[in-house]
Amino acid sequence: xxxxxxxxxxxxxxxxxxxxxxxxxxxxxxxxxxxxxxxxxxxxxxxxxxxxxxxxxxxxxxxxxxxxxxxxxxxxxxxxxxxxxxxxxxxxxxxxxxxxxxxxxxxxxxxxxxxxxxxxxxxxxxxxxxxxxxxxxxxxxxxxxxxxxxxxxxxxxxxxxxxxxxxxxxxxxxxxxxxxxxxxxxxxxxxxxxxxxxxxxxxxxxxxxxxxxxxxxxxxxxxxxxxxxxxxxx
Amino acid sequence: xxxxxxxxxxxxxxxxxxxxxxxxxxxxxxxxxxxxxxxxxxxxxxxxxxxxxxxxxxxxxxxxxxxxxxxxxxxxxxxxxxxxxxxxxxxxxxxxxxxxxxxxxxxxxxxxxxxxxxxxxxxxxxxxxxxxxxxxxxxxxxxxxxxxxxxxxxxxxxxxxxxxxxxxxxxxxxxxxxxxxxxxxxxxxxxxxxxxxxxxxxxxxxxxxxxxxxxxxxxxxxxxxxxxxxxxxx
Numbered sequence: 001x002x003x004x005x006x007x008x009x010x011x012x013x014x015x016x017x018x019x020x021x022x023x024x025x026x027x028x029x030x031x032x033x034x035x036x037x038x039x040x041x042x043x044x045x046x047x048x049x050x051x052x053x054x055x056x057x058x059x060x061x062x063x064x065x066x067x068x069x070x071x072x073x074x075x076x077x078x079x080x081x082x083x084x085x086x087x088x089x090x091x092x093x094x095x096x097x098x099x100x101x102x103x104x105x106x107x108x109x110x111x112x113x114x115x116x117x118x119x120x121x122x123x124x125x126x127x128x129x130x131x132x133x134x135x136x137x138x139x140x141x142x143x144x145x146x147x148x149x150x151x152x153x154x155x156x157x158x159x160x161x162x163x164x165x166x167x168x169x170x171x172x173x174x175x176x177x178x179x180x181x182x183x184x185x186x187x188x189x190x191x192x193x194x195x196x197x198x199x200x201x202x203x204x205x206x207x208x209x210x211x212x213x214x215x216x217x218x219x220x221x222x223x224x225x226x227x228x229x230x231x232x233x234x
Numbered sequence: 235x236x237x238x239x240x241x242x243x244x245x246x247x248x249x250x251x252x253x254x255x256x257x258x259x260x261x262x263x264x265x266x267x268x269x270x271x272x273x274x275x276x277x278x279x280x281x282x283x284x285x286x287x288x289x290x291x292x293x294x295x296x297x298x299x300x301x302x303x304x305x306x307x308x309x310x311x312x313x314x315x316x317x318x319x320x321x322x323x324x325x326x327x328x329x330x331x332x333x334x335x336x337x338x339x340x341x342x343x344x345x346x347x348x349x350x351x352x353x354x355x356x357x358x359x360x361x362x363x364x365x366x367x368x369x370x371x372x373x374x375x376x377x378x379x380x381x382x383x384x385x386x387x388x389x390x391x392x393x394x395x396x397x398x399x400x401x402x403x404x405x406x407x408x409x410x411x412x413x414x415x416x417x418x419x420x421x422x423x424x425x426x427x428x429x430x431x432x433x434x435x436x437x438x439x440x441x442x443x444x445x446x447x448x449x450x451x452x453x454x455x456x457x458x459x460x461x462x463x464x465x466x467x468x
Contacts, residue, residue, distance in 0.1 A: 129402055150384060
């Protein structure tokens with residue numbers, strides 16, 4: 001494989017640990033008032049509801065912020081999980097946890113190594129401002145922030161990947177899409193991008209249902225971002 | 235003045251020294267073959283021709299890369315300056331100097347200080363890929379890259395500043411536009427942005443015609459980016 005010139009990273013799940021971040025924030029906010037609620041289950045359902053909402057988003061039109069999507073689907077999730085008595089203000093505050101996602105331990109050191117040889121940028125469905133907030137708190141050394149918001153549609157719409165290639169001034173074959181979600185890197189592969197799969201067994205917490213199987217159709221399968229750096233010679 | 239949350243920086247001239255970078259590259263490429271050519275004059279005229287070309291660019295439509303604009307106007311500039319015998323390949327290579335602009339000495343340390351308290355991002359008329367290339371070589375620690383290319387029109391079109399505000403998720407009054415060019419920060423000011431003027435007396439080389447007068451209508455007038463950091467309490 002010819003080496004890529006730039007690497008594009010998914011953010012929620014691939015470079016950050018949303019599950020533990022949001023679970024911890026929920027536990028902090030609930031402060032023992034909801035001992036029967038399984039917050040891990042809440043977060044897993046919340047994330048699934050977010051994906052369903054994105055799937056049903058209009059294919060083009062006024063941009064709907066991802067923060068507003070998370071907030072909008074939260075009420076139904078809390079109802080499903082019998083997490084009652086959580087005020088609107090507390091729900092707003094809980095939603096802010098998605099702006100403060102903690103990186104996986106390998107993310108900053110791995111990106112720092114990769115940045116010496118490649119352009120490293122985000123390609124996230126989260127809003128630009130959310131990706132900036134997360135990255136700034138986590139001190140992630142991106143060369144650029146690209147987000148679905150800049151294309152007006154969400155991944156896996158081809159327009160999102162093409163937007164990043166245009167802004168990078170590169171051909172798809174010169175760019176590697178890196179994600180822990182196979183639908184994401186396969187969408188990029190269909191456009192000619194190189195692909196790297198990052199296994200994130202804890203994406204949905206301990207015992208969560210997650211597909212971490214390596215696949216032959218990816219250019220790289222990696223245990224984490226430091227492993228990706230090593231495989232790319234950094 | 236309430237403190238801003240984010241600072242947007244012009245790149246060519248404000249954070250980077252295009253004059254000495256491009257002059258040095260021209261001198262290197264010509265390798266003594268053109269002893270009579272005043273390269274400082276060539277670069278000053280080249281930059282002026284670029285501005286004229288941007289002024290005459292269609293207000294909306296297919297994006298024209300800034301690199302291609304620099305290349306297209308170069309032939310006439312070299313003719314004006316009687317810099318003959320420079321091959322097409324050499325002209326292409328000389329144009330690449332605009333991708334390698336060196337930062338002013340205060341840029342990286344000043345940005346590093348400002349980044350501790352504010353979101354720091356570019357807002358450049360140069361292509362996204364050019365801003366990334368320059369920033370990566372110069373190790374400028376941006377939180378985000380915004381460029382006119384993302385709005386499809388050049389500064390000082392209001393759409394460029396509004397694009398950045400939208401992506402930052404901030405109101406204009408929460409954002410400070412920082413530039414050494416008064417037309418740029420005044421265009422932002424008309425939309426409600428805060429403003430910082432950076433004096434760059436050497437923007438067009440020693441003795442170059444440049445307006446470095448401080449003005450009362452700017453929120454901050456600064457000698458360089460470290461001075462801006464100091465005035466903003468960093």
